[in-house]
Structure formats: structure tokens, C-alpha cells
Amino acid sequence: MSGGNRPYDVLMSTLGDVEERTSADLVCGERTPAPWESAMQATCECLSSGGTLDNLERRQAEDRLGESVYARFPVHTRSALIVAHSLMDRDVITEEELRAKMKEVRARLEMV
Amino acid sequence: MSTTHSHAPLEESPLTEFEVLELAVRELAIEKGLFSADDHRRFSEWAEARTYTVGSRMTARSWLDPAFKERLLSNGTETSKEVGVDWLQPTGQGTPSDYTFFYVLENTPKVHNVIVCTLCSCYPRPVLGMSPDWYRTPNYRRRMVRWPRQVLAEFGLHLPPDVEVRVHDSNQKSRFMVMPMRPEGTDGWNEDQLAAIVTRDCLIGVALPRADVTASQVPKQPKGRSGGKKR
Amino acid sequence: MKTMTPRFQVGDRVTVRDATTMFHTRTQGFTRGQTGTVVEHRPAWIVPEDEAFGIMENGRYTPFYVVRFKQTDLWPDYTGFEVDTLETECSEMWLEPAGKGKK
Numbered sequence: 001m002s003g004g005n006r007p008y009d010v011l012m013s014t015l016g017d018v019e020e021r022t023s024a025d026l027v028c029g030e031r032t033p034a035p036w037e038s039a040m041q042a043t044c045e046c047l048s049s050g051g052t053l054d055n056l057e058r059r060q061a062e063d064r065l066g067e068s069v070y071a072r073f074p075v076h077t078r079s080a081l082i083v084a085h086s087l088m089d090r091d092v093i094t095e096e097e098l099r100a101k102m103k104e105v106r107a108r109l110e111m112v
Numbered sequence: 113m114s115t116t117h118s119h120a121p122l123e124e125s126p127l128t129e130f131e132v133l134e135l136a137v138r139e140l141a142i143e144k145g146l147f148s149a150d151d152h153r154r155f156s157e158w159a160e161a162r163t164y165t166v167g168s169r170m171t172a173r174s175w176l177d178p179a180f181k182e183r184l185l186s187n188g189t190e191t192s193k194e195v196g197v198d199w200l201q202p203t204g205q206g207t208p209s210d211y212t213f214f215y216v217l218e219n220t221p222k223v224h225n226v227i228v229c230t231l232c233s234c235y236p237r238p239v240l241g242m243s244p245d246w247y248r249t250p251n252y253r254r255r256m257v258r259w260p261r262q263v264l265a266e267f268g269l270h271l272p273p274d275v276e277v278r279v280h281d282s283n284q285k286s287r288f289m290v291m292p293m294r295p296e297g298t299d300g301w302n303e304d305q306l307a308a309i310v311t312r313d314c315l316i317g318v319a320l321p322r323a324d325v326t327a328s329q330v331p332k333q334p335k336g337r338s339g340g341k342k343r
Numbered sequence: 344m345k346t347m348t349p350r351f352q353v354g355d356r357v358t359v360r361d362a363t364t365m366f367h368t369r370t371q372g373f374t375r376g377q378t379g380t381v382v383e384h385r386p387a388w389i390v391p392e393d394e395a396f397g398i399m400e401n402g403r404y405t406p407f408y409v410v411r412f413k414q415t416d417l418w419p420d421y422t423g424f425e426v427d428t429l430e431t432e433c434s435e436m437w438l439e440p441a442g443k444g445k446k
Binding site: 056 | 127128129130131132133134135136137138139140141144145147151152153155156159160231233234242245246248249250
Binding site: 274278281282283321 | 370371373385386388393407411414418421422423424426427428429430431432433436
């Protein structure tokens with residue numbers, strides 16, 4: 001179980017891109033999932049079947065961190081945040097690596 | 113009714129930070145050998161092909177074909193193959209979160225079933241696709257086991273006192289789907305017509321099918337969408 | 344999937360062990376120490392306590408059961424009705440005959 005409770009800046013900076021979650025209402029209307037969400041789900045399955053990050057542990061971390069340090073993020077962004085957070089917590093990747101990779105990915109995607 | 117993120121303009125922003133984050137995490141993981149791009153592609157392909165219409169189809173067919181219903185109730189995993197769903201795909205053992213035991217819970221005039229997973233968010237993805245956001249929230253998961261009638265009422269579902277509300281907490285290897293009762297006003301309908309009114313929420317157990325409601329209809333305004341919170 | 348002779352039969356009253364665990368488990372806190380009725384058998388499977396640590400080859404197999412609880416038993420201040428129930432699955436190692444140990 002990842003123990004880190006401090007938010008990572010590289011993740012907090014993504015908040016500008018989504019509408020902040022201001023209500024804990026149960027029923028929040030229908031939303032069409034974005035394509036990255038199913039890709040993220042596949043990443044979760046790969047990490048779990050490969051033994052890097054068990055699905056149940058990830059879900060528990062999503063609950064814990066999603067209701068605390070990342071409480072301002074909408075629920076559908078939790079898996080992305082928490083997978084990244086957990087991999088950094090476990091020193092599988094570093095924050096610098098992630099920041100650099102995001103920059104590289106962004107540049108590549110914006111080229112088209 | 114929440115007005116928060118129900119209309120997030122995802123289509124209007126061509127590149128979101130989350131798209132970038134997802135791809136960055138995936139590529140780093142692949143570079144570090146945690147899994148391969150092909151592993152990822154196979155899981156994506158499998159997950160994206162799932163939809164709740166499989167559950168709708170199974171329900172509609174059960175209403176019309178008692179023998180199919182009997183097979184489905186007695187062996188859900190095996191009978192899923194008749195509608196093209198193999199719970200052992202894509203790995204031969206299911207995915208790490210979709211196990212291979214599938215049970216259909218039949219609603220009766222005296223029993224109303226509803227599914228939840230308090231420990232994580234287990235969901236019968238092979239037959240229902242991706243779970244709705246609210247299904248994964250602690251709000252739903254913690255409260256459905258404790259105050260089921262209150263939570264159902266928030267979805268607009270009020271059940272009489274003599275109907276047993278049976279909550280199924282899918283905590284182990286099994287996955288569940290609710291089979292609602294066929295509603296009034298559907299005499300003579302064919303399988304496609306019936307399947308259209310069996311929406312995802314009916315298969316979770318937070319709604320009941322109605323002859324005049326399909327998932328593709330735009331909900332009537334201005335009384336709030338179905339499932340809107342009553343104050 | 345293996346076939347094993349289950350210790351409990353459908354209709355038996357069983358109590359979920361009130362054990363605290365530091366290990367990976369899938370037995371929810373709110374069922375521990377509670378008494379319910381076995382309503383179905385499930386296939387035997389490796390207990391999650393072993394599976395979580397990748398002990399798939401020689402992990403402990405045990406029968407699983409669907410246990411039905413009355414909501415009014417689980418929650419003293421339950422706000423629904425007497426007829427309401429909750430079902431969940433338990434591995435045999437978490438169950439004991441009702442009446443043994445604490446209720």
C-alpha cells in the first residue's frame with residue numbers, strides 16, 4: 001500500500017483542465033467517457049496482472065487519496081491520478097521523469 | 113440535481129492534460145518493462161468492445177424464451193457465450209478484475225435485487241461495459257449497503273415495504289447482473305423492442321424498465337432527468 | 344476450479360469470524376461477528392489472503408458460500424424494512440457455526 005499522502009505537483013497542475021468537483025452528490029448526470037479513460041483502465045489491468053499495482057490496492061488508494069489530497073478532482077480522473085501517484089510513491093517512476101514524459105507527449109500530440 | 117461536471121466540454125478541448133497524463137504513464141510503464149504495448153492494446157480492445165446492451169439482450173431474450181432464462185439463471189458464465197460473451201477472454205482466465213463466475217439475479221414481485229461492491233468497484237464489465245462514475249464513488253458503495261432504500265429513492269426508485277430489497281455486495285470472485293421484471297405495456301414486443309427498454313441502471317438495480325423509456329431517448333425536461341436527486 | 348466437500352449446507356446458520364487482519368482480505372468489516380444463513384454454495388477458490396501475494400500454485404483452496412444477512416441484524420438503526428437483506432460471499436475459513444464463539 002502506498003503510504004504517501006502529499007500531492008504531487010505534476011498531478012495537481014492538471015486540475016486546470018477539468019471542471020472542479022464541488023459537490024459530492026451521488027447522481028451527477030450522464031457523462032460520455034473520454035477515450036483516454038478506457039486506455040487508462042487497460043493500463044490498470046496491465047499493471048495489476050503484471051503484479052506492479054494490484055487493482056484492489058489501487059481502488060483503496062483512489063478512495064483514500066481521491067477524498068483527501070485529490071478531492072477537487074472529478075471521480076473519473078481518479079484512476080489516472082492515483083496510478084501516477086502510486087508509481088511515484090513506489091519509486092517505479094520519478095516526478096521528474098513523469099514531468100519530462102508529459103512534456104514530450106504533449107509536444108508530440110500538438111504537432112498534428 | 114448537480115450542475116457540476118455533467119456537461120464538461122471534453123469534445124471542445126482537443127488535448128486534455130489527462131490524455132497527456134494517461135499516455136505518459138503508459139509509455140513510462142512500457143519503457144520500464146512493466147507490460148508491453150501489445151498487452152495494453154489487447155486489454156483496451158477487449159474493454160472497449162464491452163457494452164451493457166449485452167445485458168439488455170440477455171434480459172429481453174429471457175423474457176421471451178423460458179428455456180434461455182433457465183440456462184442463464186443456472187449457469188450465467190456458460191450461457192453468456194450464447195450472446196457472444198466469453199468471460200474467460202481476453203486472457204483465458206478473465207481480466208484481473210473480471211472473474212469468471214457470473215450470476216444473474218432475478219427480480220420477482222417480492223424481491224428487488226441491487227448490486228454494489230463496497231471493497232472496490234467490482235462490476236460485470238463483460239456484460240455491462242464500463243461502470244458509471246457514481247457506481248465507483250464511496251458515497252454509493254458505503255451507503256447502498258447501509259441505507260439501500262434511501263439511495264434507491266435518490267435514483268427515483270421507491271419500493272413498497274413488502275418488497276425485500278436484497279443488496280448484493282460482490283466481494284469475491286462472482287459478478288452479478290440484475291434481471292428486472294418485464295414491465296406492463298410490452299405485450300407482443302419482439303426481442304429488439306424489449307432490449308431497448310432494459311437500460312444499464314435497470315441491470316444494476318437502481319431503476320426499473322418502463323415501456324415508455326429507452327436509454328436513447330432524451331429525458332423529458334424540465335422535471336429533471338431520471339435519477340435526479342429529489343430534495 | 345476444484346470440488347471440495349463443503350462444511351456448511353444451504354440453510355445453515357453461520358457466524359462470520361470477528362478476526363482483525365493485517366493481511367489482504369475481502370471480508371468486509373460490517374459482516375464480521377454477524378450471523379446469517381447460507382443460501383448458496385460457490386466453487387472452491389484460492390483464498391484472497393493467499394492470492395493477493397501471488398500464491399496461486401499452492402495457495403489454500405476453500406469452499407465459498409453466499410451468506411444472507413437480515414439488514415436489521417447488520418445495522419441496529421436500520422431505516423428500511425424488516426424484509427430487507429444483504430448477500431455476500433464468504434470463504435469457509437471466515438465462517439463458523441452460529442452460536443459457537445460470540446454471537
